[in-house]
Amino acid sequence: MSDTLSPQIRFGSNAGQPATRRDGLAKVTGVATFAADNTPEGLLYAVYAPAKIARGRVSHLDVAAAEAHPGVTHVITPQNRPELQGDPSAKPTMFSFRTEVLQDDTVCYAGQPIALVLGETLEAATEGARLLAPQYVADPVRVALDDNLATSFEPAGFGLPGGASHGDVEAGHAAATRSIDVSYETAAQYHNAMETHAIVAQWDGDRLTLDTPSQALNLSCAGFAYFFGIPPENVTLRSPYIGGGFGSKAIPTGPQVLAILAARMTQRPVKLMFTRQQMFGPVGHRGATRQRLRLGVDENTALTVIDHEGLAETSTFDDFVEPAANASQDLYAAGALRASHRLVRLDVGTPGPMRGPGEASGSAALECAMDEMAEVAGMDPLEFRLRNYAETQPGTGLPYSSKALRECYAEGAARFGWEGRPLEPRQMQGADGLLTGWGMGTALFPCPMFAAEARATLRPDGTALFETSAVDMGQGAWTVLAQIAADSLGLTLDQVEFRAGHSALPDGGVAGGSGHTATAGGALHAAGGDVLRQLGELATEDPQSPLYGAGNSSLVARDGWLLLEEDESRRERFADILIRAGQTEMTGTGHGGRAPEAAGRHAMNSHGAVFAEVKVDPDLCQVRVTRLVGAFAAGRIINPRLTESQLMGGMIWGTSFALHEAARHDRRSGRIVNADFAGYHVPVNADVSGLEVITVHEDDPYVNALGIKGVGEIGIVGTVGAIGNAIWHATGKRVRHFPIRIADLLAP
Amino acid sequence: MKHFDYVQPKTMDEALASWEPGASWLGGGTNLVDLMKLGVTQPQRVIDLTRIPDLGEITFQQDGSVRIGAMVSNAALARHAGFAQHFPMVAEALLSGASGQLRNMATVAGNLMQRTRCAYFQEETAACNRRTPGAGCDARDSDEELRALLGASPACVATNPSDFCVPLAALEAQVEVRGVNGTREIPFADFHLLPGDQPERETALEEGELIIALHLSAAAAGFARHARYLKVRDRTSFAFATTAAAAALRMEDGIITEGRLALGAVAARPWRVAEAEALLVGHAPDAALFGRAAEAAMAGAEAPAHLEWKIDLARRTAARALAMAAVGTPARMPALPASPFGQQNGDLAHV
Secondary structure (H helix, E strand, O other), rough: OOOOOOOOOOOOOOOOOOOOOOHHHHHHHOOOOHHHOOOOOOOOOEEEEEEEOOOOOEOOOHHHHHHOOOOEEEEEEEOOOOOOOOOOOOOOOOOOOOOOOOOEEEOOOOOOOOEEEEEEEEHHHHHHHOOOEEEEOOOOOOOOHHHHHHOOEOOOOOOOOOOOEEEOOHHHHHHHOOOEEEEEEEEEEEEOOOOOOOOEEEEEEEEEEEEEOOOHHHHHHHHHHHHHHHOOEEEEOOOOOOOOOOOOOOOOOHHHHHHHHHHHHHHHOOEEEEEHHOOOOOOOEOOEEEEEEEEOOOOOOEEEEEEEEEEEEEEEEEEOOOOOHHHHOOOOOOEEEEEEEEEEEEOOOOOOOOOOOOOOHHHHHHHHHHHHHHHHOOOOOHHHHOOOOOOOOOOOOEEEEOHHHHHHHHHHHHHHHHOOOOOOOOOOEOOOOOOOEEEEEEEEEOOOOEEEEEEEEEOHHHOOOOOOOOOOOOOOOHHHHHHHHHOOOOHHHEEEEEEEOOOOOOOOOOOOOOOHHHHHHHHHHHHHHHHHHHHHHHHOOOOOOOOOOOOOOHHHOOEEEEEEEEEEEEEEEEEHHHOOOOOOEEEEEEEEEEHHHHHHHHHHHHEEEEEEEEEOOOOOOOOEEEEEEEEEEEEOOOOOHHHHHHHHHHHHHHHHHHHOOOOEEEEOOOOOOOOOOOOOOOOOOOHHEEEEEEEOOOOOOOOOOOOOOOOOOOOOOOHHHHHHHHHHHHHHOOEEEEEOOOHHHOOO | OOOOEEEOOHHHHHHHHHHHOOOEEEEOOOHHHHHHOOOOOOOOOEEEEOOOOOOOEEEEEOOOOOOEEEOOOOHHHHHHHHHHHHHHHHHHHHHHOOOOOHHOOOEEHHHHHOOOOOOOOOOOOHHHHOOOOOOOOOOOOOOOOOOOOOEOOEEEOOOOOOOOOHHHHHHEEEEEEEOEEEEEEHHHHHEEEOOOOOOOOOOOOOOOOEEEEEEOHHHHHHHHHHHHEEEEEEOOOOOOEEEEEEEEEEEOEEEEEEEEEEEOOOOOOOEEEEHHHHHHHHOOHHHHHHHHHHHOOOOOOOHHHHHHHHHHHHHHHHEEEEEHHOOOOOOOOOOOOOOOOOOOOOOOOOO
């Protein structure tokens, strides 16, 4: 036996390998440049003053005091704000909200920018903004759902889910032998990526260069271009590294527009960076919801109806629906379904998509309601879900493109040790006196795809360059997309140079909806395929090539060679094909997306099952999640290491949702009183133990060419309900709002 | 930007001489710097004490008492083997506070001087009598949960957020302070002031006085075998207490001969009630007894309707801390110090 092993390189199979982050070294050594790290010559710093009331108007700003402060160069208020070319209330792109850019002195929410101060230093601008000492004429605020309930309305319009229904809902209610009617509430949450929002804006004539974290580079360029009356191609946006996006960095926001405006006004580069406190305001949030769920089952414990009404908050000046009831649409087989939404206008910033929009909040309520229904039916919660397993899409009867949810249930339950769980609550108490509870929840997230373009260039040395304006917001796109790109040409990962995060590259689309790997990855794979197609044509049509006469379709690429699949002795190097054709390199292009007809043939979702164990002190009522096992089926897993991280991150966020996160308003001013990390809690290391992720094998021939479903958001879904259900199982107390806190369990 | 003097005295005399009204002493800066950024405090002069020698010593005296220099870091004190052995609940309280990074920076004297975490104190635009005398109190009619249940006044409902101070109060520490007129010792019970109608007066320090050390007596070490700190909160770590209690017992033949009980997070200072402690003496440990002591400790507590649960929780916390103390101080620091989930020993968790 040989005493040396040749390195195991699995040619053409980078996908499936747990490659470490290609950007990891740059990040841990500080070389990676985030937006606010850019400090061009001649820079001015911009700091905006946030409103400290939620409704009313600004009656006075001490502009003179701010202007007199050494180092302050400009103070921009509604009185002197330069004109914008585009209407800030318009929606120039598919991800747009009305932007608050000092239109007038009206205050619509606390944290709204009411003035912008520019200074030679950050400190000068900061102090200048403070010296404005705003005075207000304040009106009574509406910051809780009940504060303006009377005017709730059914949203309508583009991108606003009106809901869905199938079957005869009233008949479903009537057919139920047992039923529940419960209401759940979820708290407002604010995106708090580690990297706060930031922008560095520079003008050169009518050309604009931006360093700003963006989950949708080219779309953002179009949005900014609109406001400033220039063509989108005049905007260059660089976003190589993003310290977390979570949905809030997909949409151009008022402070960004103001910074660009300031740069144009002063003809100097301008940097604006949010403080942590400013993250609670103008950049979106997960709106609070109240959800009524009415479920019924027949004598066989089959669901006769799921009736899910969602009530969500929006701002007074724009509509965004937290589409919570959507969570009920695709998951369980029920005779009838109604999922509907209503909105309440509050004096808050416009909510927006936040990791798992709709599904996270909706599943929290649905999965608890399913447990309540199982309890009424006297059935194990997992068995109840299996009893109502949807074999085809409820309502349409469409087949699922793939659905390994049954396997998720089985593998998750086995790993967790679900079997033998007592049906009744408060049955497990340890020698230490702590109550133990087990709960579970089903996870579902749809598989939307946006559109993306990519370019592949094969170089004479056999390496390749791949380009697309894709987005790595920490999820690992730099690595995962490079793996897909390398596979498309049969190269190893280190033979691929990958460029992304720059708007001049082919449009990489949107990093959102858990669809970025599938979409941008699809474009990259197609671009590589385009190169191979051209190489194949050259070779098979050239009598001097060993591949002459071979059919194009039977060629494979591996390690820099093009080979005939059924006779690998017939092969030729990429480089030789190029040289003989007199070419130094070869470029291919690819498109990623989903054909509408494909979308109509199958229902497409990722699935999962999350099992939670909590321990609760029966006397002090403090809760701790001690185990969390999630089993997920999400199609092809390109990188198991990064997938595990994504799913873990999601499950930790689920813990956060269930036990910690909530923005709290002062009822008089409407200000968020816990707008920093001392007050707005997310889990810390000590809150996370026994976290396990299982990915269940799933081949999906329909979802897209690569069989990828996406893992960015589904980890939250299911987890919240699982924890809520585990708390019930531990204590016998059904708390119908999130987060669940000591005070809730202490209540008699 | 906001200008202020920053001085680094090299000796104690230099430090005292550099004081002027409106100045702030700077220890670890973990609270002061945040408040300066928020505009809540705006000292004209910041006097950095880190260059003064001899403030960082932990010294056991011949008589068994200990003197803790003002600039000893929370981390160093908690990890000092001899200290943790004699005053385990003080170490436990320290390790339940903040995070590892903050404990490395924070100083013991700074801990005594930290300000309330009341959200209305920390917001420049909110009315706060403690920050601006006579301005009013926006916290009073708010949903603020960090609210005093005991010892509050119409002018102020702030709580003291410290963990460290709770066992110090129970163990009757002495605070050694120095001013231009010399050195004096302040009993811990007298150090923090209740708000009354002057909530801006937070401690017994006179203008220009500086904490130079804390003292714990040999008698205080006599509780080492039955002394626990318990901190209840929604998050397992890195959160201020919802309620907290330090309980220490001296026991002979299964009978309590002396008891100490101080509650945290319920008032503007650690809350100690002599009657509650007296109830314990002469009895064997018993849940009902601890319940009565907890009840007595919280006598007179008041809360708005939405916070009545907190009075109940504070009682439960006190009773549990007493029960834990009766069981005995664990041989090793629990993996989750001061936590109801901290029963198991082992390496410190990431707290």
